[in-house]
Amino acid sequence: MNLRSGRLNQEMSSEAADYTSSLTSDKVIFYADIKCNFAHVLMLKHEKIIDADIADKILEALDKLKEEGYEALTFDNSVEDVHMAIENYVTNIVGPDGGFMHTAKSRNDQVATDIRLVLRDKITEIQIAILDFIEGLTLLASEHLETVMVGYTHLQHAQPITIAHHLMAYAQSLKRDYERLDDTYKRVNLNPLGSAAMTTTSFPINRELTTKLLGFSKFLENSMDGVSSRDFISETVFDLSSLMTTLSKICEELILWSSYEFGVVKIADEYSSTSSIMPQKKNPDVAELARSKATIVNGELITILTILKAIPYTYNRDLQEITPHLWNAVTVSEDTLNIVTKMLLSAEFNKKRCLELAGSNFATVTDLADLMVRERKIPFRTAHKIVGRVVNEAIDQNKSTNDIDSEFIDNIAIELDFKPLNLGDELVQKVLDPLENVKIRSVPGGPSPEMVNLAISNLTEFLNEEFEKKGI
Structure with a gap:
């Protein structure tokens, strides 16, 4: 009928x-x-x-x-x-x-209300999953405060850091993803019910009551906007796209680090596969697929924005086509967040290989330049020039960081028409040691165990506050 x-x-x-x-x-x-x-x-x-x-x-x-x-x-x-x-x-x-x-009700305000009711629950579920991931990262980081590894810029050896510092970079990025969703939730949690088809109704309805019954913070104050606004959807999917970008970057590094050339991390067998023909292979398939699924959410965002860009007020049936893309973005994001959380938190780090990489390829020499500035009060650009030549000469002479001593540095300085620095072998070797190099970077936000521990403490406080807000 x-x-x-x-x-x-x-x-x-x-x-x-x-x-x-x-x-x-x-x-x-x-x-x-x-x-x-x-x-x-x-x-x-x-x-x-x-x-x-x-x-x-x-x-x-x-x-x-x-x-x-x-x-x-x-x-x-x-x-x-x-x-x-x-x-x-x-x-x-x-x-x-x-x-x-x-x-006194239309499908127009009804569907707009339904979507918001479901979406605010989905946002909360994803937020809780993000908090769980962050908590896992802080616990894992606390186990690796002195596990030195090399940090990269341009995917080239840059400066020593720790596994803990790197994991906390992930945690901070996820925290912002969480906060974006938290802010979006405020705009999702608005009640369109009572807008009816587009001009409310002649019946004396009580919008404050339905708002309270449905748990919304307040009702939308323009009925035309109430039935046709879907920007809360595009905003949510943008947030999810940002989250998926974070997860994709994590997966990219797991893929790189698990290769033989890096040898930094071992992904659990549960998140790996082997080749159909090459029996020695262990492939990071889950990380690769998670990395690619980020593009699905990006695509859903563009689709949603494209549908919305040319719709006149108020309700048009085009809006119906948005929700499948929303729910797909939500599902892909939830599934990917879940699998990446388990994959990263179960990974094993090769401490020996991490230290080897941190101490190789002259990753510690930035602090050699800083040492010259501190101890001999020379301009940083002068120190930069000396150290750059030190590295060139060391490479030409097949020397490693361990072979660089005070005399070697002084000879280079003299060649460049500078005075000998007489830094002393003890100071030189200390700043060139990867762990010591990390420990002296005790500026807030830095990789020293002390500062990373402080960051973990601050983030743990944030987690406790947010878990309490969510009733967990």
């Missing part, structure tokens, strides 16, 4: 019905739609807009459907979406009076 067939002389063709149907993605908003209808009918009853007995029967039918689940609905060519299927279900139980549940 088509409840809205009065205006049309013929039913929509089955081909057109299938083409316009949103049922494939409507299952996501099923329980939200029941909740939305329930709050609306309670409000209609409270305001005496519909008879209390009729309202109670409708509410009982909605409760019954909530218990029976989505499978209790009946779908045919006359049912184009979940809203109509639910209304049919209620009407079949209550009779024609079931139609009162749609008093």
Whole structure:
């Protein structure tokens, strides 16, 4: 039975019905739609807009459907979406009076409300997963405060850091992803219900009551905006795209670091595969797939923005096409966040190889230049020039960092028409030692164990506050 067939002389063709149907993605908003209808009918009853007995029967039918689940609905060519299927279900139980549940309400404000109800829960779930990942990173970092490795710029050896410092860089990036979602949540948690089709209604509805019943912070104050705004979706998917970019970068480094050439990390077998022909292979397939799935969310964002860019006010059916892209972005992000969390936190770091890389390829010589500035009060650019020549000469003479001593430096300084620096072998070797090199970088935000421990403490405090807000 088509409840809205009065205006049309013929039913929509089955081909057109299938083409316009949103049922494939409507299952996501099923329980939200029941909740939305329930709050609306309670409000209609409270305001005496519909008879209390009729309202109670409708509410009982909605409760019954909530218990029976989505499978209790009946779908045919006359049912184009979940809203109509639910209304049919209620009407079949209550009779024609079931139609009162749609008093002072349109599908336009109803679907806008449903999406927001589901999305705010999804945002919270993803935020909690991010917090769990950050917590895992802080715990793992605390085990590697003095596990020295080399940091890179341009993917070339730059300066020594620690595994802990690198892991905390991930944690800080994830914290920003969390905070972006936290800010977006404020704009998702607004109630469009009561906007009706686009101009509210002549019935004396109570929007404050439905806002309270549905747990929104407040209602949207323009009915045209209420039914047609979907920027909260594009904003959420942007946040998810940013999160996926963070996860993709993590995966990129796991892939690089697990290669023989780097040899820094061992990815657990559970997140690896082997070759169909080369039995020696251990491939980082999960990290590779996670890295590629970031592009899916990026694509969904562009699709959503493109749909939105040229739609006139107010509601247009184009908006229906946005939600499948939203739910796909949410699903891909949730799944990827879950798998990357488990993969990274189960990885094993090769401490010996990390130290070897940190001490090779002259990664510590920046502090040799700093030493010259501190001890001999020469300009940094002068020190930079001397140290650059020291490295060139060491490479030409096949010397390593361990072979550089005070005399070697003085000879270079003299060649460049500078005075001997007489730094002494003890000072030179200390600044060139990777662990000592890290320890002296005790500026807040730096890689010294002391500063990383402080960063872990600060982030742990943040985690405790946020977990408490989420009721965990």
